[in-house]
Amino acid sequence: MADLYERGGGDIRNARRLVAFVGVYIILVSQFLVFSKPVEETLTPPYTGLALIGIGIVVLGQLMPARPFLRRLSDSTALGDRAFWILAGASFSALAMMAMYFFTTYARVNYIPVVTVWLLGMGCYIYAFKPGQDFFDLSGFLDAVRKRRVEIVLVALLMVGAAAARFHRLGEIPRVLDGDEGAVGLMAQATVEGRLSNSFAMWDNFGALYLQLINVSMNLFGATPFALRLLPAVGGTLAIPCVYLLAREIGGRRIGMLAAFLIAFSHSHIHFSRIASVAYIQGTWLAPLELYFLLSGIRKRQSWRAALGGVILAAHFSVYLTSQVIAGMLLVFTLLLLFLYRSWFKTRLVQAAAFWGGFFIALFPAGLYFIMQPGEFTNRLDKEGMFQSGWLQATMESTGQGAAEILFGRVVHSFLSLIYYPAFDFYGSPAPVLSMISTVMFLAGLGLAFWRARNPSYLLLNGYFWAATIAVGMFALPPSADSYRMLMALPAAMIMAAIGLDEILQMFGVSWNANRFAYGAGVSIVLLSLLAFNLQTYYLDFAGRCRFAADVAGRFASYLGTQIQETHTDQKIYLLSDAIFIYGTHPSTPFLSHSRPAVNFPDPLENLTVISGEVIIAPPSRMEELELWARDHPGGDLRYTYDCKDPILLMYTVP
Template identity: 55%
Template sequence: MNGQQPETGEDVENVRRLIAFIGIFLLLASQILVFSNPVVDGVVFPGYIWLSIFGVVILILSKVFRPTPFWQKLSARFAFRERVFWILIAALLSVLATWASAVFPTFTRITYIPVTTLWFLSAVSYVYALSKGIFSPQSLMDWIRNHRDEIIIVVVVTLLAAVLRFYKLGAIPRILDGDEGLIGLTAQNTVSGAFANPFALWENFGALYLQAINLSFRFFGTTPFALRLLPAIGGTLAVPSIYLLARQISGRRIALIAAFLVAISQTHIHFSRIVSVAYIQETWLIPLALYFFISGLEKRQSWRAALGGVLLAADFSVYLTAQVIFALALAYMLVAFLFYRTWFAPRFRQMMFFWGGFLITILPEAFYILKNPSNFLNRISQDGVFQSGWLADTMKITGQNAVQILFERVVHAFLSLIYYPAFDFYGSPVPPLGMISGALFLAGLGLALWRVRDPGYLLLNGYFWAATLSVGLFAIPPSADSYRMLMALPAALIMASLGLDQILELLGLGWKNARNAYMFSATAILVSLMIFNLWTYYGDFAGRCRFGGNLVGRFASYLGSYANTIDNELPVYLLSNDQYFYGSHASTDFLSQGRPIINFPGPIDELNPVSGETIIASPDRIPELASWARANPGGQLKYQYDCQTTILLAYQVP
């Protein structure tokens, strides 16, 4: 009896599973080869179909082969263990996704949805390999039950953030800036062509992010609301993401304050309501990746560290900030190895799983970057301190040396949080952090530096200074610092929360000794900050027509919106000049749904319009059109106003 082989073959399941996946791998490879080539009429068997047949045969063999002592012994080896198997699957799926993304552009018969699916499954497989057996429905329910009050509070703060970001999303700001229009037009071109590849890059925007914007158009139409939907979602998600990171570093109390501060931040609210500044997505992706990174290290849980690496790699398909955090992770590992060796040594395994998740997930994007380095370096070539020649030119003009100029750039980037007004892509005379929140931030910055011996605070300091140094040392113009420092805002708000907590502690109003006084004082300060921030954005900014840079940019948006309302297909003329003309801003084409507009720089008397055609005057030529309309009555005359300024006059010829 004991000499009989088991009927089920459960003791060779590891080998059976691997053989089955080899068959699946061959099937997927054959489909990639088939669909990356054109259809040839009259062919009985398409090319590479034999590989599919071979894959099916292997798949069937995995079900019918019987166990032997050899297979039983082989199945017990380390290389066939379940964790190794799923990591192997993750790596091979990533290779398939990379290969498919490389060969699909050779023929446009197929979408990239299968490629994205393979890439996503590779990341899921890697995290699953390290988390299997850890979670269960019962453990999840127990966790929710034990943290019910905390979850409710975070959900309430997140809902507050959502209300502040989604309220009249398409109408505030009332116009689109030129970059918003350009992003909208580019997103619509991701269905086919170069940007159908989810790993392509455009102005350091990931094509995957642009495709998500285009998906929003499919559901909500090509509207300002749909264009701005993803920034609003990202801005809302920043609340729980920052809460998690702050909780891991400083505890629940400081995390709750940080979550509330980001929910009410006037700067964060604004950039959650426009699409032209993708740094807003980094205010939730980066804190979330760093949360899983540091929690994985501190708790010595490999799946957390792996998920942190996966999220960081995925962020490369969203925006360029991931490059900064990649450098931060390398520097953090080096510093921890050199100066925190006792803490770091038992966590080396988790660090390796972090980089494993990063490498598996980044593979398709890395291949694209290697094949298209100019797209990856596009923004730094245009706006880089060194690459653009700005540093050399500034040295000649000012007579200062490079060290002095770069030091001043870093100081300017730092002060753009608490001193310089946020004009670029905003138009607010207030810096991102106001007077009170700025003071709390400075206090928290000092305390965070004091606690740098703690690995969590080492990461927090690294997060803030990596962002600040990258903006100061590598990006121009200085006026753009106010929005580029968005990537440092989560760290700054966590520091501000730490500052508030410790100031109350030093005043004798600490949580442990005077809980009621702490709650009253903290609530009063936070409510005051909320009133200030909401007044700054919705009271002072939203109704003042400051967004868009200047009147030319604002006019382009009004022009596109009005052109979209014209209910005929007859020509539309713009009385243009060197300043106001059709084609100056992409917002016109996006809002008009691509309706052509004819520039007419000459005198209106030289224009011979026919009945039903529309003439639009730019601000400088409104009196000219008004006078002509009085001389040619009977048509429809419409004025549009930008606050107190008459910005557009349109006349439909009778």
């Protein structure tokens, strides 16, 4: 084949490349169509003719003579490298969309080929904007590493510290799973079949692709709390370099390093990196990374960076709903640049087009799924939205306030949940998301960022923070959940806090350029104080106090699941249930018990007939009843499980 290619001459290679691509693409289409249908006993599989056509086109492309028309066509911009790779990227993404549709129709459960083609499409699109002849210049990369070696080492050390705070006894702290963590675990296990085997599907605005990755973790490490929480811990650790990159692009290296430290040891960020129920944590590294590549691409006029930012944003849609807020904010940001910074932005329209082109092309499969299942895309809004749920109308009627007043109050509440209200929901900490010292730095940085909004970088930072704050305030309920939902805005808040600290020191005459020792000493005192506060807040005030999982019933459900899983008997397990403690109310129980059931028994224990080897479990409300019954039926194994210092579960194995 190589001989044929050389014999025909290289002057029509672009035309041959296009023809070969069409042939290979047709073969791929035929194979996806074959794979989407059940296997039949036949002489030739379905769509064999289509595959043969593709093979013929591939061969024909290599036999094309180098005629003048083909030479001119091959030299045209329409068949140039950029046009070809953009076409390839769009075609592969469209093929993934088509394959996803057919696989869904014929109930196929292995979507690895679909995801592979989708990733290939994103790679082709990014490659279209390669800066030179070689997409990856190893020598240039090594030179950049040498120049930034101090930065790289410092960020790496921060990542090590952040990882230690997030992975330390990950499966044991918090010591219980909340109900939503159990639900995430069960749905992740359900991705092996059914609609969630489709990597572009959604469940409760969790992307199926993200759930599938959690299931991979559980396949590797077992269906354990550690495996369930592994991806959040990884995502929380990745936030450090991503926040550093965005902060450095906005304010320089000092701001980047300060922001990375602040988020690395934020007690709220540490906590939500250690539980699986709140997927906003993944947005704390994905969103800064998307914004970094867009901003650096526009500023440096490097289209490949902008294109990469666009495809990452599209992939973010297969993780969690933070992507929806970021996409909306960036659309407004682009329009503001177009109208308010026209002279500066018109020389960067190519980069903006590369970003949005990458976003829409990579969104093909997920976009089709949203069209097919719009309810999955708006699931959270439909259930917890201020407008859709009827909450706004009901509040207007009960308080007599107008809609604008209520909406403004909700935005204020979401803002204050960062700096004032305790972070109870999905946490249980009496402290707000930001400490008092962090709040001072943040408020100073917030004002400075607003003052500098005429700079496109600071305009983006303001948009990032306020888009998340307004989205939480205006579209999400209940208000008590604002604290964990404001994780969307936490990277922006930490960058603002870093700006605030840096500027406060400079205002006091302790600038980096004037007196590095004094600046370093001041920063060190503040950061060490914050480190001590955050680690104490999480590991001493929270982790050791049994505050997670909302209430006793939620904590009991987790202990119950663990106890059932650890009970080595084939006999029945009975739970002395009541109106509060019931098997089946919290998904954490079946997840931890590996779906092994317990029989709810609400009647008096004296009415229960049991045989040797069966197990009776009592919640706190019926422990005394089981203790008395065990005295009347001695010889069995009576065991208590404690929640901190309080007994929460009593188990008796019948002799």
